[in-house]
Amino acid sequence: EPEVTQTPSHQVTQMGQEVILRCVPISNHLYFYWYRQILGQKVEFLVSFYNNEISEKSEIFDDQFSVERPDGSNFTLKIRSTKLEDSAMYFCARRRDSSYNSPLHFGNGTRLTVT
Template identity: 90%
Template sequence: EPEVTQTPSHQVTQMGQEVILRCVPISNHLYFYWYRQILGQKVEFLVSFYNNEISEKSEIFDDQFSVERPDGSNFTLKIRSTKLEDSAMYFCASRDSGGASYEQYFGPGTRLTVT
């Protein structure tokens, strides 16, 4: 069964450094998402991406964040200058555009630790 994959599974970085989190969505999907989950808290929406542009973003997704689909398979989240409070699990998700299907398929996540 096709699945969303994410790399790395765990990333440790120092405050102020740039990080790029990578995702490979399911191949025929057209909508892509990033969510994050701070330890012990609920999952929060960051951004959605469709047709090579951001379709929606939350207030969390400020100028420090950017997304890109550099080729036909990868979908990346970049944090330019990490802060301690960026430490969280980051989940990528994708869905197809068939009918009224809103089911999103999530990757296993990247645990980001900012020290």
């Protein structure tokens, strides 16, 4: 079983609509990440989140994207106005401990389909 739970498993939305993807990691972990994977392509970094702040974001993570951890547990990714090219698998990940050399553990993802 993955160490993070993502909801929903599949989200279908119309272009221009807002979507919120959710991740429920084990509490008291500090490092969280969002990655995406367009069908048939590699897993791409979107954003890292440390101590309730964005610590790094990629070029993909433009003004249409935002992340937050509103209640100290759920970790959300919001896409304000979805585009067709946002269709992808979105993976949440967390680092089990704060040591530098430790692996990321991923959820099973949310498949986002924008029509």
